[in-house]
Amino acid sequence: MSIHIRRGLIYLFPQNSSFLCKSRVFFSTSKVKQPPTTPTVSECLMQKYNFHPNAASRFASALTSLKNPTKSSLKSWPQLLSVNLEKIVKPKIKIFQEFGFSANDIVDIILKEPSVLHSSANKRFIPSLTVLRGLLGSTAEVAKFLKISGWYLKNDLESSLVPNIKLLHSCGIPMKKINWLMRYFPRFILQNPKTMKKLVEKADRLGADRSSKMFIHAVRIVSSLSNETLELKKKTFRDLGFSEDDILRVFRTQPQVFATSEEKIKNVKEVVLATGKYDLSCIVNNPTAVTRSIEKRYKPRFQVLEILEGKNLITNWPGFPTLFKMTDKNFFEKFVHPYSDEVGEVYMAKGGLSGKRRV
Numbered sequence: 456m457s458i459h460i461r462r463g464l465i466y467l468f469p470q471n472s473s474f475l476c477k478s479r480v481f482f483s484t485s486k487v488k489q490p491p492t493t494p495t496v497s498e499c500l501m502q503k504y505n506f507h508p509n510a511a512s513r514f515a516s517a518l519t520s521l522k523n524p525t526k527s528s529l530k531s532w533p534q535l536l537s538v539n540l541e542k543i544v545k546p547k548i549k550i551f552q553e554f555g556f557s558a559n560d561i562v563d564i565i566l567k568e569p570s571v572l573h574s575s576a577n578k579r580f581i582p583s584l585t586v587l588r589g590l591l592g593s594t595a596e597v598a599k600f601l602k603i604s605g606w607y608l609k610n611d612l613e614s615s616l617v618p619n620i621k622l623l624h625s626c627g628i629p630m631k632k633i634n635w636l637m638r639y640f641p642r643f644i645l646q647n648p649k650t651m652k653k654l655v656e657k658a659d660r661l662g663a664d665r666s667s668k669m670f671i672h673a674v675r676i677v678s679s680l681s682n683e684t685l686e687l688k689k690k691t692f693r694d695l696g697f698s699e700d701d702i703l704r705v706f707r708t709q710p711q712v713f714a715t716s717e718e719k720i721k722n723v724k725e726v727v728l729a730t731g732k733y734d735l736s737c738i739v740n741n742p743t744a745v746t747r748s749i750e751k752r753y754k755p756r757f758q759v760l761e762i763l764e765g766k767n768l769i770t771n772w773p774g775f776p777t778l779f780k781m782t783d784k785n786f787f788e789k790f791v792h793p794y795s796d797e798v799g800e801v802y803m804a805k806g807g808l809s810g811k812r813r814v
Contacts, residue, residue: 497511497512497514497515498511500514500515500558504548504549504552504558505558506558507558507559509559510557510558510559510561510562511558513562513566514562514565514566543572543573544572546576547565547571547572547576547580548561550576550580550581550584551564554584554588554594554597555594556594556598557598560598560602563598563602564598564601564602564605565605567601567602567603567604567605568601568604568605568606568608568609570609571605571608571609574608574609578611579608579609579610579611580608582611582612582613583607583608583609583610583612584597584608586612586613586616586617587600587601587607587612590620590634590637591634600637600638603638603639604637604638604641606641606642606645607637607641607645610645612645614648615645615646615647615648616637616644616645618648618651619644619645619646619648619651620633620644622648622651622652622655623636623651623655623671623674626655626665626670627665627666627670628670628671632668632671633671636671636675640675643675643678646678651674654674654677654678655674657677658670658673658674658677661673661677661703661706661707662703662704662706662707663706663707663710664707667707667708669707669708669709669710672710672711673706673707673710676710676711676713676714677713679714680713685713687717688713688717688720689702691717691720691721692705692720692742695720695724695735695738695739696735696736696738696739697739697742701739705742709742709743711743711746712742712743712745712746714746715745715746719745719749720745722749723738723744723745723747723749723753724738724745726749726753726754726757727744727753727775730757730760730761730772732772733775737775737776740776741775741776741779744775744779747779752779753779755802756778756786756790758798758802759790759791759798759802760772760773760790762797762798763790763794763797763798766797768794768797769790787802
């Protein structure tokens with residue numbers, strides 16, 4: 456079986472790949488003997504593993520793409536070129552099937568994170584699948600999960616994920632929110648449990664409320680902030696007029712604000728104050744204003760309002776909370792559509808509505 460598969464892959468991989476062997480054809484003065492027909496990768500997957508033709512074809516096509524490293528997973532994981540079909544690929548496919556994964560699921564997961572093929576079957580692969588199925592409830596849910604992040608198959612979940620989940624759950628964070636973290640922030644949830652405990656304690660010291668739905672966001676945000684960076688952000692907020700109580704209140708209720716760079720915060724302040732219509736208190740009272748886009752939200756809206764005021768089409772600008780919270784659609788309907796001849800082209804050119812709607 457091994458020889459047939461290797462011969463079948465001769466045309467998919469360079470001849471010096473570790474799992475390929477060169478076949479020799481001997482000639483004599485007698486009738487030339489034709490070499491036996493060997494199954495292709497697709498045929499092998501269909502015959503030996505009951506793959507649907509479409510799934511087998513997709514997987515074979517992905518292997519074929521290795522001929523061009525610039526268009527394949529080799530850019531991020533060059534070891535894929537020398538992966539051993541018999542010792543590495545086939546055992547992983549078998550494990551997936553024993554857990555109940557469909558052929559399409561297997562292909563999707565491997566193509567999403569091909570490096571999982573090199574995970575130890577007994578130390579990582581099987582234990583990880585077992586833990587995930589226990590947490591998520593079914594193989595179908597695990598499949599959906601791994602199509603987003605196959606990274607979990609390369610980690611010791613018993614010593615990282617499991618204790619971190621227990622800690623976060625003990626802080627009052629519901630499993631639904633923890634599952635969300637698992638899907639979109641795998642590196643955060645898989646870090647050393649001792650580090651996670653320190654992050655929770657740090658969030659506590661900064662005033663985050665464990666009973667609040669924002670607590671998990673506070674913990675995640677501090678994980679990306681060194682003590683030095685955190686102090687720089689605090690200083691930036693102080694320069695805007697925030698008191699120490701204001702800063703703690705923002706972290707407690709809107710921790711995502713702390714993920715905004717100091718430069719972005721300063722630029723928002725400059726753009727807002729340059730209008731002459733709003734002052735620093737507007738930002739202090741509405742801290743999430745610093746998270747909005749300058750180019751796509753503030754500048755287009757400010758220019759439209761300046762034009763309308765200059766033509767005496769409006770007498771007052773909207774209050775600051777209304778201005779930055781208003782959706783693109785609502786701003787368009789109230790301040791652009793009625794005056795399309797005056798401001799329509801300007802608004803669209805500046806990025807209003809992200810070019811999705813024409814005047």
